[in-house]
Amino acid sequence: MARSYRWPQPLKDQPQRFWFGGDYNPDQWPEEVWDEDIRLMQQAKVNVVSLGIFSWSNIQPSEFRWNFGWLDRIIDKLGRAGIAVDLANATASPPLWLTNKHPEILWRDERGDIVWPGARQHWRPTSPIMRHYALELSRAMAEHYKDNPYVVAWHVSNEYGCHNLYDYSDDAQEAFRAWCKRKYGTIEHVNDAWGTNFWSQRMTDFDQIILPRFIGEGNFTNPGKLLDFKRFSSDALKDFYIAERDALAQITPDIPLTTNFMVSAFGVDIDYDDWSSEVDFLSNDHYFTPGDAMLDEMAYSASLCDGFARKHPWWLMENSTAAVNWRPINYRKQPGQLERDAMVHVAMGADAVCYFQWRQSKAGAEKYHSAMVSHAGEHSQNFKDVCKLGSDLQTLADAGVLGTTLQRARVAVLFDRQSQFASEHTATPTQQVRHAYEPVQWFRALLDLGVTADMVPPTLEWEEYEAVVVPSMMMIDQAMADRLRAYAEAGGKVLVTYASGIVDEHDHVWLGGYPGAIRDLVGVRIEEFAPMGNDFDGTPESLQLSNGAVAHDWADVITSVEPDTQVLATYVDKPWTGMDGVPALTVHEFGQGKAAYIGCRLGREGLVRSLPAVCEALGFELPELADTGSDGQLAIATDGGTQRSSNVADNRLLITKRVAKDGKSFTFVFNRVFEPVSVATDGHVVISNNCEIQGSNLELAPNGFAVIAQ
CATH class of the missing domain: 3.40.50.880 (Class I glutamine amidotransferase (GATase) domain)
Incomplete structure (x- = not known):
């Protein structure tokens, strides 16, 4: 049965707003930096941060020692400043004391080689030992924070399967056999599904089922088995997530839970449609595709999230203010794209915009990944753009955009x-x-x-x-x-x-x-x-x-x-x-x-x-495409049509509409091309960026957008 939709509620005495903030890693910084962070967060109108995602080793320094003090202090500082917490249960990256004691939790590649710790997600989803420790940590976190008024959501693990989607360990093989038995009932049904009469692969017992491990260069795995292994791998991670989720929910039933998906045009490796019924609200991590597909791919991915979310509001849990760090070439964003990109997700139904990360790291593998506060600090164009986005999201909330639904397309x-x-x-x-x-x-x-x-x-x-x-x-x-x-x-x-x-x-x-x-x-x-x-x-x-x-x-x-x-x-x-x-x-x-x-x-x-x-x-x-000449200005009217025809469009624009239950609507208009585009409207422009407004005429510069109330 699908879980009921539940959205994180604001802190006491605070109004409903778009959630705005990002991943915050205070344990990477001296405590004297924390007050400076909170000052800047308030300046940018940040109202939520995700905490503790990779903090297992700092929360539990050894098996029988717990250290919640630093986390208590920062949550209290944030909450008193009006900043809510999306609290992770911190299980994404097991600490070295755990992997040293139990190396059998480490996942194996298709050749059987151990994937050693040293990065993240070095655990196998089917390990009973890993599950024991992860649930122990989850329960400890829930018990400690069950009455904390500043925790508004649980952030369960992080990006499941980003690195450990396919595990070929003995634990995985045992779990795969059990999965096949539940799915098919008899080994004969497995044989029929996998077509095992081909190449003498017929089995007489479930113990003969082996994972699609390495079988030599240029050879071909049984396609039916490989298909079911991919389904099983998605299910194995989902089962691990459900166990963590339920451990938290049993102790804190009133706190909604999510886990961050990774939906993009080229990166949907898990069956998120299947997973979407297991979260209280959908959240997604999305990073831009460089080049001329950037805007379109972003809209495509955000629309897919809207579909997975069944048109409920969803949360953009991670995106980047500028460059990422994990591509061979890490391109910057152009002026205007920081806010434009955030608004594309809002235009497609997101009611939260968050980033990885709040403050750019000075050490570690992600030190060149951009952040809301860059290495250049608050006196930078990047932080000015972050502040403008925070202000504009507040303006959209005041105008009534929050909670509206993306209008169904044709x-x-x-x-x-x-x-x-x-x-x-x-x-x-x-x-x-x-x-x-x-x-x-x-x-x-x-x-x-x-x-x-x-x-x-x-x-x-x-x-x-x-x-x-x-x-x-x-x-x-x-x-x-x-x-x-x-x-x-x-x-x-x-x-x-x-x-x-x-x-x-x-x-x-x-x-x-x-x-x-x-x-x-x-x-x-x-x-x-x-x-x-x-x-x-x-x-x-x-x-x-x-x-x-x-x-x-x-x-x-x-x-x-x-x-x-x-x-x-x-x-x-x-x-x-x-x-x-x-x-x-x-x-x-x-x-x-x-x-x-x-x-x-x-x-x-x-x-x-x-x-x-x-x-x-x-x-x-x-639709008839508007003439792009000097007299071909597209006119967006308050009835949602155009002043020339009800079936006119401009393919230089991306246009979506969010609609309220009372019929009020908001049209989001984005420039798709690298030249100015003119738009006329008799609606009210709520916010805009890279846009010149002269009366009812809007000129959208490259990377420009406007939100029009109708």
């Missing part, structure tokens, strides 16, 4: 971690294709066409959307196939891409031609795939479409279409390749609705070129 783009699990196997038609690549390309392409989509997990009720995109969802089970058919029969518009509907939930191929799970829905039959690449001289790197788009990496060889399937584009190629004239883009009527099939990887540019014709054939109206 289009849902599905993101499916199970399909990503399946597509990660090393024996697929091409290693250049993974499920995670495609959704972000669709999100960006739709933005280019003036449509802001919602990123949605398949378990959500996406049937309420006007159109749904099924992007490279390799794994579609019978239930999902039935949902898609029912949706189309009722009048829905479905857009299905290549590499979708190929296998079922066990990674078994649907027979009879691809995409076997939904072949009748899309009205095409595929006999084989035509991957593309340049790893051999003379191999095809791309395919031209008759509409001028270019396919790369993957194309489907569509051998037949239903009589009522409309072919919108074909491939143009040499006659002897077998691809010339093969359908590439189709639309098929199904019940009261229609289904489009995009049989190749087009990328963002190819989708932008192709989708207008596809959407027209589907009956899905794309």
Whole structure:
């Protein structure tokens, strides 16, 4: 059963505000710095900090010795200054006294090598010994702070699976066998699910189940086993989290709990849709992608968090004020991006903005990671920007943005971690294709066409959307196939891409031609795939479409279409390749609705070129793009439409809307390009940045945004 949604409440006699602050590590600094920190926090309007995340060794210096004194002192100082605490149970990084005494808690890689302490997350999720010590610490923390008025939330561990997602220890093997027994009941059912008649892998007892450990360079692990191992690994961490969560909740039932997810376009390694029902409120750590995808990827990831959170307010637990420290090249942020980036998450439903970290470390592996207070101190542009953000968040709260809901978009783009699990196997038609690549390309392409989509997990009720995109969802089970058919029969518009509907939930191929799970829905039959690449001289790197788009990496060889399937584009190629004239883009009527099939990887540019014709054939109206000339200013009216037309958009802008129960709404408008963009509105500008306001006209500079009350 899903936990009830609970949001951390403000300290006594304080109003509801956006939570604003960051990870605070006072144990890394002399106590004389603490008062200076609190002064600066008050100046920046910080009202919450996360404490104790990596402080196990300072809270419990040895097995039978506890030291809460320093933590008590800083919590008291913070609380008396009006700053609440999101308190970690400190289990993320076991201390050396524990790993020295019990090296058997250390996780092992696929070759069986021990991963030694020296960084963080060097523990195995299935270790009974690690669980014993972690729960002992959790209970001690809960007992000590159960009546502390300044603790408003529990921060359970930290970024589960960031380093220890896949463990190949004997503990993990024993737990995996038990997981398989619970899931399948009999070893025969495991054999059927894993297809073990292949390569003589059939088992007669659960004790014969082994982890997908190293089997030699160039060899291939059983895909069914690997799929279940990835599911098990997510579940093993979730079980550990639940044990910690319940240990805290039993003693402090009134304090809401969360753990910080790591959702980004390229970093969703855990089944967070499954995890989302186990937290009281969702929180996420997100770090920007450098380059021209920065804004779009941020919006994509934040929208996915909104989907996981079921449109409840969620918490941006970590982001960065400027550079991170863990990339080969750690790019800075441009002027205006600190606040712009925070507001993108707010625009997508976040009611809290926090950073790693409050004060930039002077020692350790993260000393070059940016912070709210940088090495340059308070007399810096960075801290001025932090202070402005704190003030603007307070202004948004006063205006009524807090607690509003992100308005549902017209289009849902599905993101499916199970399909990503399946597509990660090393024996697929091409290693250049993974499920995670495609959704972000669709999100960006739709933005280019003036449509802001919602990123949605398949378990959500996406049937309420006007159109749904099924992007490279390799794994579609019978239930999902039935949902898609029912949706189309009722009048829905479905857009299905290549590499979708190929296998079922066990990674078994649907027979009879691809995409076997939904072949009748899309009205095409595929006999084989035509991957593309340049790893051999003379191999095809791309395919031209008759509409001028270019396919790369993957194309489907569509051998037949239903009589009522409309072919919108074909491939143009040499006659002897077998691809010339093969359908590439189709639309098929199904019940009261229609289904489009995009049989190749087009990328963002190819989708932008192709989708207008596809959407027209589907009956899905794309907005008219505003003229970007001197007289083409987009006008945002208080009714949510525009002054020229109710169906006009500017693809240079990212626009979202948060709506209150009383109907009041707030439109967030962001400049997506590196040139000024003009907007006219008869609404009230609540806050803005890098924006020149002249009457009802707004000129958004690069990295500029405005929030308009309507």
